[in-house]
Amino acid sequence: xxxxxxxxxxxxxxxxxxxxxxxxxxxxxxxxxxxxxxxxxxxxxxxxxxxxxxxxxxxxxxxxxxxxxxxxxxxxxxxxxxxxxxxxxxxxxxxxxxxxxxxxxxxxxxxxxxxxxxxxxxxxxxxxxxxxxxxxxxxxxxxxxxxxxxxxxxxxxxxxxxxxxxxxxxxxxxxxxxxxxxxxxxxxxxxxxxxxxxxxxxxxxxxxxxxxxxxxxxxxxxxxxxxxxxxxxxxxxxxxxxxxxxxxxxxxxxx
Ligand code: DGL
Numbered sequence: 001x002x003x004x005x006x007x008x009x010x011x012x013x014x015x016x017x018x019x020x021x022x023x024x025x026x027x028x029x030x031x032x033x034x035x036x037x038x039x040x041x042x043x044x045x046x047x048x049x050x051x052x053x054x055x056x057x058x059x060x061x062x063x064x065x066x067x068x069x070x071x072x073x074x075x076x077x078x079x080x081x082x083x084x085x086x087x088x089x090x091x092x093x094x095x096x097x098x099x100x101x102x103x104x105x106x107x108x109x110x111x112x113x114x115x116x117x118x119x120x121x122x123x124x125x126x127x128x129x130x131x132x133x134x135x136x137x138x139x140x141x142x143x144x145x146x147x148x149x150x151x152x153x154x155x156x157x158x159x160x161x162x163x164x165x166x167x168x169x170x171x172x173x174x175x176x177x178x179x180x181x182x183x184x185x186x187x188x189x190x191x192x193x194x195x196x197x198x199x200x201x202x203x204x205x206x207x208x209x210x211x212x213x214x215x216x217x218x219x220x221x222x223x224x225x226x227x228x229x230x231x232x233x234x235x236x237x238x239x240x241x242x243x244x245x246x247x248x249x250x251x252x253x254x255x
Contacts, residue, residue, distance in 0.1 A: 003219060013182060014180060017201075019223055021207040031223040031224070036228045044119070047123070055084075068090060068093060070207075074120045074125075074181065075120050079125075099200060099201075103177050110138065113173045115164065147186070151186070176194065183201075225249070231250055
């Protein structure tokens with residue numbers, strides 16, 4: 001029986017938070033990662049632009065023998081998943097729906113905040129998805145503009161985070177969704193600012209949403225990393241953040 005092979009797509013390092021969890025949980029899965037860092041950040045792009053990126057990402061990943069693609073990017077999911085899911089030849093694993101389910105399940109007072117990119121906030125995908133679970137739920141969406149770029153450059157996010165999270169400091173929101181896969185990289189800082197709020201990581205919930213039967217005698221697979229812009233700074237910063245070598249190479253693709 002051959003190993004399952006899954007594609008993971010994001011604009012950049014956020015996708016690596018998903019790859020990291022996926023590889024640790026299912027080392028037998030072959031992973032092909034694509035970080036479209038040439039077009040990062042997606043969060044300040046239009047729906048139409050994001051749709052174009054998503055199509056290119058899917059067509060690149062489809063050149064490998066993959067069994068499915070994890071949408072490791074809330075911005076792609078919020079802007080494109082509903083319109084592409086039925087016409088895509090390959091199975092797509094969405095991120096927003098399992099994340100909302102987890103937040104709904106753990107929130108006691110049904111007051112849930114979401115920190116996400118501008119394009120995700122604008123789409124209202126989290127708000128709509130949470131309200132589908134319960135119309136009474138109160139959702140506060142916070143636009144995290146600028147955080148992704150700082151994370152990608154390994155720069156300090158403290159001031160921006162304090163500013164964005166300050167409305168939650170003396171509020172009774174009991175749950176905060178990290179609605180961008182880059183943000184789990186800021187978890188410790190966020191916990192220090194909001195010690196009384198429980199965090200839901202979209203990266204974690206995407207991986208938890210996969211129900212793959214564990215097999216004995218597994219072969220451990222490598223991860224193949226691809227990016228669309230200069231891999232050198234990406235590899236340097238990513239290896240530093242994750243603590244193991246990440247050797248992405250440039251994705252050769254026609255656009
Ligand atoms: N990591 C992506 C997400 O989950 C977005 C990053 C970006 O703005 O490029 O939304």
